[in-house]
Amino acid sequence: MGDTPTRETPSADAPLSVVLGNHPHTRPLKDGTVPVDGVDCHYPEFSPLPPAFARMVRHLAYDICEMPMATYLQARDVGVPVTLLPVVLVGSTHHRSLTRLPDGPDLDPRELAGRRVGVRSYGQTTGLWVRGWLQEEYGVKSSDVTWVTTEDVHVSQYTDPPYVERSDSERVADLLRGGDVSAAVLGPKAIGGQGAGLVPLVKDAEQAGQAWIERHGTVPANHLLVVRDDVLRTRQDDVRAVYRALEEAIMSTADERDDSPAGRAVTAGWSERLTACLEIAGQYALEQGLIGEPIDVAAIEEKAAFLER
Structure with missing residues (x-):
């Protein structure tokens, strides 16, 4: 286990570093169309974005940061001092995320037990959701499969379980095309x-994805938003202003999203749907050994109650 990360708290007049992916609903903040009232924000750019997630949970490198669901749950589990803000930036169903070669064996998902499956990292959020429905719908537990990864998890304190194997390959799809795995999880x-x-x-x-939504009353969330606890303590009004601006941007870009699961996933604010999503993701994460203790969704919501004041 590594040490809990710490970083010097920014002064009250310093720009806030806010890491957001390039989405239609984040563009208004980045281009100034929707201003953050009274707050100077700096938006570092990353392509690809995942390295920023690791820097946030390992070094608290930014003040506010887009964060994958699984990374947040793991960070919270080991005590990384961040607070979840109720924003879903990316989400969708993931039955299509478990892929095979078009001319390969026509496997039933149940036949993955005892086989090898590629995934970018065991802590990837898409993998969390895929393993969740595999167990829920087909009875295939995480430990029934050897998960072959190409990257480490973002949270450095976490150790992969024994049924996870690291490959030298740089791309998950190459594992499948090279015959090293029977299926591949792709975001x-x-x-x-x-x-x-x-x-x-x-x-x-x-x-199958739509049936999952109807069964659970929510859409799987992939990317959420977190703020460093020390920034929240010292600059609560500024954090609230960033949240309000993002909430406005999500509302103002509603016509750019369709009625697909991905379009419906983008939301701001606490709701029964978000609560259900966190509860299900937490259950899946616990079953898969990604976290060691059940999550307390009520406690997560309480930490962000300041947004409604």
């Missing part, structure tokens, strides 16, 4: 990039 961007030509292992993936 939304990777599906259209390195995963071009691959097909979902689940034949009716879109319908």
Whole structure:
């Protein structure tokens, strides 16, 4: 276990460093269309974005940061001092995220037990959701599969379980094309990039994803938003202003999102849907050994109650 990260708290008049991906609903903040009232914000750019997540949970490198669900749950589990803000920046269903070669074996998901499956890291949020529905719908537990990874988890204090193996390959899709794994978990961007030509292992993936939504009353969230606890203590009004601006930006760009799960996932504010999403993700994370203790969603919501004052 590593030490809990610390960093000097920024002075009250210093710009806030706010890491946000380039989404239609974050663009208004970055280009100034929606100003953050009374706060000077600096928006560091990252391409790709994941290295920023690791820097945030390992070094508290930024004041406010977009954060994957699984990374947040793991960071909270080991005591990284960050608070969740009720914003879903990216989300969708993930039955289509479990892929195979188009000319490969037509596997039933149940047949993955005893096989090898590629995933960027065991702590990747897409993998969290995929393993969740694999167990829930097909009875395949995380420990039934050997998970072959190409990257470490973002939270340095975490140690992968014994059924996780690290590959020298740089890309998950290459593991599949090279015959090292029977299936590969790919995030939304990777599906259209390195995963071009691959097909979902689940034949009716879109319908299965919709059935998951109807069953649980929520859409899986991938990326949320966190703030450093020390920044929240010393600059609460500024943090509230950033949240309010992002809330406005999400509302003002509503017509740019369709009625797909990805479009409906983007939200700001606490709701029964977000509470359910956190509860399910927490349950999945506990079952998969990503966290050691059950999460207390009520305590998470209470830490962010200042936003409503």
